[in-house]
């Protein structure tokens with residue numbers, strides 16, 4: 188097992204969440220609706236018809252949640268702000284009560300010794316923008332996202348030192364605009380290409396606004412999800428499909444954002460969507476690479492516009508409740524690859540595993556699957572560091588069980604159990620184990 192001494196003393200330990208997945212209070216204090224409110228209320232979209240209307244009720248219970256972070260010995264917390272909570276229509280009028288909530292949250296975190304890391308967008312686009320033709324498929328969203336970034340920077344920039352733009356653009360693009368299993372439920376090749384490029388342009392515009400509105404000491408980064416793509420078979424066709432999915436999932440965002448140019452496979456597909464000057468507008472120097480990673484992906488050739496389809500992991504490999512391949516080796520290799528390719532300090536901003544652990548008769552929550560997973564993935568991180576990868580922190584997904592998108596509340600990713608009927612929080616065995624690594628529980 189990894190122990191505390193495997194990590195440098197300045198290694199950052201923390202946890203991650205996202206606004207729609209934990210806040211609840213979906214219709215309170217002037218919050219506008221997001222595409223996830225509309226999507227989760229559409230029959231048939233979410234397992235068991237569940238929604239994020241209440242979820243962890245973090246909007247009201249954030250004090251208790253911050254105290255749990257402190258007790259775990261965490262010094263960082265990445266959360267996302269809800270665009271429609273602070274700008275109900277996505278542009279124009281500002282909702283002061285929404286901003287007040289993030290003020291209170293940031294102050295509470297700081298009072299608990301936890302540094303707030305703000306992510307501006309974790310998939311909950313203001314519904315009004317989407318319905319008015321100003322969603323991600325429209326290039327007109329770019330200045331609107333920058334305005335929202337500026338609003339948050341002006342309000343929280345005196346206290347928040349770490350900023351990120353868009354959580355996992357590759358995943359949100361593929362789940363929401365290719366498979367249509369996430370909001371807004373679109374499945375269209377052209378729409379996917381339009382929005383992918385607009386996500387990148389919005390990132391670039393937002394970073395420029397953040398730099399203008401934040402103190403010079405602020406750290407700004409992006410949060411791509413990098414998952415290596417393995418061909419389903421060793422045929423030329425499947426190898427090409429894997430390269431196409433790698434371009435779509437991994438490189439479509441990380442390359443232009445960190446390197447300043449699309450890779451050729453993505454560039455060819457984007458065609459004249461990329462105007463002169465666009466790649467320069469997307470590319471800015473960033474202070475960190477927020478890496479989300481869960482597993483390798485598998486791809487096979489397909490006779491569709493995309494040229495690929497995702498396939499199951501090969502038979503016999505260990506998988507999680509989500510069906511994702513457990514491969515610490517792939518994590519180690521990804522960390523080394525990202526460090527070499529993108530040349531930026533890495534913070535792992537998401538990694539974790541789903542299970543269904545619930546409290547036992549003694550009230551304790553034993554989650555051996557998670558402890559075993561985290562131990563092996565952190566071991567891989569230690570190996571990557573030994574091989575020269577510049578990995579400076581680990582923020583586990585997730586601080587607490589929450590609304591897991593299309594899977595509703597079935598798949599639990601938390602290190603803290605949440606009873607969604609009573610809202611009781613119970614730190615799981617994995618929470619206590621992580622606390623031994625941070626030194627919070629006096630062991631490790």
Ligand code: FCB
Nearest residue numbers: 205354355358584591600
């Ligand atoms: C990531 C998402 C996060 C959560 C985890 C399990 O792709 O960013 O919100 O759903 O997967």
